[in-house]
Amino acid sequence: MLGAICGDVIGSVYEGHNVKSKQFPLFSKKTRFTDDTVLTVAVADAIINKKYFGATIHRYSNQYPKAGFGGKFRDWMKSKHPKPYGSYGNGSAMRVSPVGYAFDTIPAVMRLAEKTSSISHNHPDAIQGAQAIAVSIFLARNGKSKPEIKSYIETEFGYDLNRTIDSIRQTYKFDVSAKGSVPEAIIAFLESTDYEDAIRTAISIGGDSDTIACMCGGISEAYYKTIPADIVDKVKQLLPPNFLIIIDEFYQKVVK
Numbered sequence: 001m002l003g004a005i006c007g008d009v010i011g012s013v014y015e016g017h018n019v020k021s022k023q024f025p026l027f028s029k030k031t032r033f034t035d036d037t038v039l040t041v042a043v044a045d046a047i048i049n050k051k052y053f054g055a056t057i058h059r060y061s062n063q064y065p066k067a068g069f070g071g072k073f074r075d076w077m078k079s080k081h082p083k084p085y086g087s088y089g090n091g092s093a094m095r096v097s098p099v100g101y102a103f104d105t106i107p108a109v110m111r112l113a114e115k116t117s118s119i120s121h122n123h124p125d126a127i128q129g130a131q132a133i134a135v136s137i138f139l140a141r142n143g144k145s146k147p148e149i150k151s152y153i154e155t156e157f158g159y160d161l162n163r164t165i166d167s168i169r170q171t172y173k174f175d176v177s178a179k180g181s182v183p184e185a186i187i188a189f190l191e192s193t194d195y196e197d198a199i200r201t202a203i204s205i206g207g208d209s210d211t212i213a214c215m216c217g218g219i220s221e222a223y224y225k226t227i228p229a230d231i232v233d234k235v236k237q238l239l240p241p242n243f244l245i246i247i248d249e250f251y252q253k254v255v256k
């Protein structure tokens with residue numbers, strides 16, 4: 001999950017200013033955590049402390065209302081009795097990484113991913129996007145190879161993962177739909193050589209950079225098993241103490 005958070009933080013300044021290149025500074029003065037991080041921590045908190053996903057995500061989002069939440073999600077946040085609103089966006093795939101560690105079987109991971117998604121993002125595309133990221137993480141952390149992960153995701157989710165990042169980069173535009181950003185995040189992981197390269201690759205296509213890097217980063221951490229220490233240190237300095245407590249607890253109790 002820290003891999004997802006680092007991706008969000010590094011991508012934070014590139015969502016509004018796409019780079020379309022793998023050469024860019026990882027951190028700048030404006031680098032910050034965004035909504036992806038807030039809700040990833042919320043999902044982790046709900047898992048380790050056995051809380052309701054809907055109530056926990058609602059509470060966290062209202063504690064950090066300026067983290068970059070989208071318009072319709074803001075309405076959901078403000079509602080006293082929030083209901084799923086048919087979103088097919090990537091908002092549930094960006095927060096799902098802890099789910100990939102929570103269970104030891106694919107069906108259990110699939111069910112939990114659906115649960116975390118359907119409290120707000122109950123459109124089949126959004127649920128599928130969250131499940132695809134969670135299952136990719138599950139397969140990666142269980143030692144599956146990239147060809148194995150690619151073929152499983154293609155077969156089960158119907159995503160076209162045969163495109164190259166170079167070809168995507170040429171025409172890719174801002175697209176917050178799950179269908180239009182989850183497969184691209186997975187391709188960035190498949191093409192990468194290590195964690196940092198995965199984040200650079202994900203951001204280089206442009207679009208919703210923090211979220212694409214977040215989704216790609218969650219899988220890449222599970223696969224490469226390590227995130228460079230200087231990246232983790234920098235990112236942790238930008239997180240509130242209550243997030244760090246949940247993150248530490250999640251690694252102790254769930255990731256191990």
Ligand SMILES: [Mg+2]
Nearest residue numbers: 034035036210
């Ligand atoms: Mg964001």
